Amino acid sequence: MNEFELIRRHFTRATPQAVLGVGDDAAIIQVAPGCALHVSVDMLVQGRHFFADVDPVSLGHKALAVNLSDMAAMGAAPRWALLALALPQVDEAWAAGFARGFFDLAARFGVELVGGDTTCGPLTLSVTIMGEAPQGMALRRSGAQPGDDIWVSGRLGEAALALACRLGRVKDVPQDVLDECLLRLERPEPRVGLGLALRTVAHAALDVSDGLMGDLEHILAASGVGGEIELEALPTHPWLAARRGEHAALIAAGGDDYELCFTAPASAREALAGIAAQCDVALSRIGRIKAGSGTCLLDKDGRAFPLDKKGYDHFA
Amino acid sequence: MNEFELIRRHFTRATPQAVLGVGDDAAIIQVAPGCALHVSVDMLVQGRHFFADVDPVSLGHKALAVNLSDMAAMGAAPRWALLALALPQVDEAWAAGFARGFFDLAARFGVELVGGDTTCGPLTLSVTIMGEAPQGMALRRSGAQPGDDIWVSGRLGEAALALACRLGRVKDVPQDVLDECLLRLERPEPRVGLGLALRTVAHAALDVSDGLMGDLEHILAASGVGGEIELEALPTHPWLAARRGEHAALIAAGGDDYELCFTAPASAREALAGIAAQCDVALSRIGRIKAGSGTCLLDKDGRAFPLDKKGYDHFA
Numbered sequence: 001m002n003e004f005e006l007i008r009r010h011f012t013r014a015t016p017q018a019v020l021g022v023g024d025d026a027a028i029i030q031v032a033p034g035c036a037l038h039v040s041v042d043m044l045v046q047g048r049h050f051f052a053d054v055d056p057v058s059l060g061h062k063a064l065a066v067n068l069s070d071m072a073a074m075g076a077a078p079r080w081a082l083l084a085l086a087l088p089q090v091d092e093a094w095a096a097g098f099a100r101g102f103f104d105l106a107a108r109f110g111v112e113l114v115g116g117d118t119t120c121g122p123l124t125l126s127v128t129i130m131g132e133a134p135q136g137m138a139l140r141r142s143g144a145q146p147g148d149d150i151w152v153s154g155r156l157g158e159a160a161l162a163l164a165c166r167l168g169r170v171k172d173v174p175q176d177v178l179d180e181c182l183l184r185l186e187r188p189e190p191r192v193g194l195g196l197a198l199r200t201v202a203h204a205a206l207d208v209s210d211g212l213m214g215d216l217e218h219i220l221a222a223s224g225v226g227g228e229i230e231l232e233a234l235p236t237h238p239w240l241a242a243r244r245g246e247h248a249a250l251i252a253a254g255g256d257d258y259e260l261c262f263t264a265p266a267s268a269r270e271a272l273a274g275i276a277a278q279c280d281v282a283l284s285r286i287g288r289i290k291a292g293s294g295t296c297l298l299d300k301d302g303r304a305f306p307l308d309k310k311g312y313d314h315f316a
Numbered sequence: 317m318n319e320f321e322l323i324r325r326h327f328t329r330a331t332p333q334a335v336l337g338v339g340d341d342a343a344i345i346q347v348a349p350g351c352a353l354h355v356s357v358d359m360l361v362q363g364r365h366f367f368a369d370v371d372p373v374s375l376g377h378k379a380l381a382v383n384l385s386d387m388a389a390m391g392a393a394p395r396w397a398l399l400a401l402a403l404p405q406v407d408e409a410w411a412a413g414f415a416r417g418f419f420d421l422a423a424r425f426g427v428e429l430v431g432g433d434t435t436c437g438p439l440t441l442s443v444t445i446m447g448e449a450p451q452g453m454a455l456r457r458s459g460a461q462p463g464d465d466i467w468v469s470g471r472l473g474e475a476a477l478a479l480a481c482r483l484g485r486v487k488d489v490p491q492d493v494l495d496e497c498l499l500r501l502e503r504p505e506p507r508v509g510l511g512l513a514l515r516t517v518a519h520a521a522l523d524v525s526d527g528l529m530g531d532l533e534h535i536l537a538a539s540g541v542g543g544e545i546e547l548e549a550l551p552t553h554p555w556l557a558a559r560r561g562e563h564a565a566l567i568a569a570g571g572d573d574y575e576l577c578f579t580a581p582a583s584a585r586e587a588l589a590g591i592a593a594q595c596d597v598a599l600s601r602i603g604r605i606k607a608g609s610g611t612c613l614l615d616k617d618g619r620a621f622p623l624d625k626k627g628y629d630h631f632a
Contacts, residue, residue: 019352023538024457025389025522026356026447031347036335039430040342041444043400045437073341084359084400084442114355117442121361126400126433126442128357131342141340206341222339 006090007118010099015112017079027114029080035132038076042066046123051166056094058186059125060101065188066209067129068109069258072195073207075139076131080114081106084128086121109192139198139205139262144223148203148263148289151272153194153281156212157236157247159185160254170247177239188258197275198262205262211253213307216261216295226292232300235284249307252297263289322406323434326415331428333395343430345396351448354392358382362439367482372410374502375441376417381504382525383445384425385574388511389523391455392447396430397422400444402437425508453515455578460520460539464579464605467518467588469510469597472528473552473563475501476570486563493555504574513591514578521578527569529623532577532611542608548616551600565623568613579605 015021019028031037044063046052064081071078083102087095106113111129162181164170173181191207198205204219213229220227229252231244236251244251264272269285276283287298299305331337335344347353360382362368366375380397387394399418403411422429427445478497480486489497507523514521520535529545536543545568547560552567560567580588585601592599603614615621 020454020456025386026354026392026445028352028354028390028454030352030451036344036346037353038342038344039396039398039444039446041398041400041431041433041442043402043433043435043437043440043442045402045435045440048435048437070341074344076342080355082355082357082444084357086359086361086440115357117357117359119359119361119364121359121364121440122438124359124361124402124437124440126357126359128355128398128444129342130355135346138336138344140336 002090006092006095007085010095011083011113011116013103013113015114017112018114021112021114029114029130032132034134036135036138038071038074038131038133038138039128040067040070041126041128044125055186056097057101060098061105061187063125063127064102064105065190066258067127068190068192069188069207069209071129071131072191073139073205073260074133075137075195075199075205076133077196078109078111078129078131078192080112080130082128083113083116084126085116085118086124087118088121088123133199137199139195139202141204141206141219141222144204144219144225144263144289146225146289146291148265149269149285150227150229150261150263150287150289151283152208152212152235152259152261152286153191153283154259155235155237156208156257156259157240157251157254159188159256160250161237161240163256164250173239177237181237185256188256190258191260191281194260194275194279194281197279201268201271201275202262202264205260208257208259208261209255211255212261213253213295213297219263220293220295226290226294227287228290228296228298229287230298231305233284233286235282248305253307318406322408322411323401326411327399327429327432329419329429331430333428334430337428337430345430345446348448350450352451352454354387354390354447354449354454355444356383356386357442357444360441371502372413373417376414377421377503379441379443380418380421381506382574383443384506384508385504385523385525387445387447388507389455389521389576390449391453391511391515391521392449393512394425394427394445394447394508396428396446398444399429399432400442401432401434402440403434404437404439449515455511455514455518455521457520457522457535457538460535460541460579460605462541462605462607464519464581465585465601466543466545466577466579466603466605467599468524468528468551468575468577468602469507469599470575471551471553472524472573472575473556473567473570475504475572476566477553477556479572480566489555493553497553501572506574507576507597510576510591510595510597513595517584517587517591518578518580521576524573524575524577525571527571528577529569529611529613535579536609536611542606542610543603544606544612544614545603546614547621549600549602551598564621569623
């Protein structure tokens with residue numbers, strides 16, 4: 001079996017949502033009437049985005065999850081994906097595991113793999129995701145307004161804590177905490193349902209992949225506003241919450257969270273409580289949008305918390 | 317300047333055809349009414365698809381060209397692209413050159429780069445291409461019918477000859493011939509206009525990227541038919557044509573041609589002569605579709621030419 005047969009065996013599934021799936025020069029898809037197509041791509045490289053010994057099931061999950069997270073951040077319903085894979089050698093067990101992780105998550109969200117490419121090379125994955133949202137309904141980064149609350153879903157810093165442990169940069173984490181955090185690093189849960197529910201509520205949104213404070217700046221810059229975040233309000237694991245000062249960089253700037261950060265007017269607070277219950281995900285109000293520019297992390301006394309200067313950023 | 321600023325500087329252009337281009341969690345595009353979206357992805361890896369010392373302008377051209385060729389093979393008008401790039405280091409001259417090659421070709425075909433991803437890693441490129449064709453008008457691989465003529469555009473084997481020279485496997489090629497063939501290897505010309513013109517004429521089509529005989533089998537298998545090809549009818553460089561027997565594998569199975577191979581009924585011959593003139597590309601009738609299965613390369617006496625067994629396939 002060569003690598004192409006291997007991939008055909010493991011990566012070809014029925015694609016009833018597509019006009020034409022895997023097997024021609026291109027896939028053909030029909031976007032629903034009244035909808036626009038939302039499309040993005042992520043590339044994952046061994047040694048940079050994942051360790052060489054990562055469980056292939058987890059890698060298959062994560063390769064798709066980070067892309068579903070982009071659709072969630074747009075308020076788009078994910079529909080179709082393409083997978084480009086460079087593999088150093090043919091390894092059927094690896095391919096089977098990767099495919100299981102990928103397709104299990106795809107099935108949960110109704111996503112079809114309609115095409116791709118495989119080649120020999122250093123292990124590299126590139127997933128293109130496509131989704132639909134009604135025209136004009138997308139959640140963009142550019143709609144934040146002064147006075148908006150800033151919200152984030154789920155908990156921050158857990159994946160970053162797991163990575164810091166793995167790299168030996170944090171050493172005193174109990175095993176049960178580490179296990180929880182490793183799951184967050186390896187099997188992030190894309191907030192697709194939340195993104196859909198936020199379409200009519202949020203002014204601006206993105207997904208937190210490179211760390212909250214840095215990612216929030218993209219919203220502020222695109223919207224021409226400023227913002228402030230309260231360190232004490234950031235949702236995180238109880239173990240990290242008890243060490244909030246020491247591990248502020250992990251929580252506020254750690255990355256790999258794949259939570260949604262969004263802004264909404266104060267009048268939306270009650271609606272958001274309902275959305276949190278409906279989507280079964282915690283939503284935390286963590287700060288506010290102001291006129292001006294730039295972002296500031298505040299400690300519990302309302303003073304600027306100097307994230308970088310105190311050397312808390314393990315990943316700089 | 318970090319790699320992300322570098323890429324933003326060189327890879328962000330206006331995207332008036334898109335609802336939303338680079339800079340959010342996803343791009344937003346609106347497919348024209350009555351059209352379906354055609355989408356495919358290719359991954360190019362250093363050392364496998366190109367040499368480490370390749371001119372970055374040529375690489376930028378080729379990365380897009382091979383994808384445009386997929387759109388041509390579907391009869392789709394290319395519109396939007398995504399570019400995922402892993403780069404070993406920040407190199408502004410390289411990025412500027414790559415971007416020039418990419419965008420010069422994109423501009424010629426009205427293609428907009430609407431998104432992408434950049435990361436650090438072994439040099440790897442993944443381009444996703446999206447295009448439009450009226451619903452039901454795509455050129456598929458599955459429509460070939462017994463009695464159809466088999467056609468190919470342009471000339472075959474030139475890129476493969478250049479590669480064989482570069483690898484030292486063919487040594488007696490005059491410099492002027494080599495220069496012509498190197499241009500075909502490094503700057504393939506996607507047959508986009510031809511693909512559009514073939515929509516109402518061809519029964520089946522694909523682009524020749526891995527070698528004519530192997531690629532043709534995809535049409536035959538998808539259509540449930542057989543086919544035969546006349547070695548003497550294959551269009552190629554005069555230098556190769558004079559050595560057709562010796563270099564049959566380069567011509568018939570060399571790869572990297574990025575020509576269109578298609579089938580059409582005999583009644584379309586006159587229309588195809590007009591299309592060849594209109595598109596300024598040679599079209600050669602190289603064989604015919606038959607009932608049955610499998611493909612056969614015939615010599616000038618009508619006998620099977622044993623491509624593999626005589627060891628002509630330098631790249632097996």
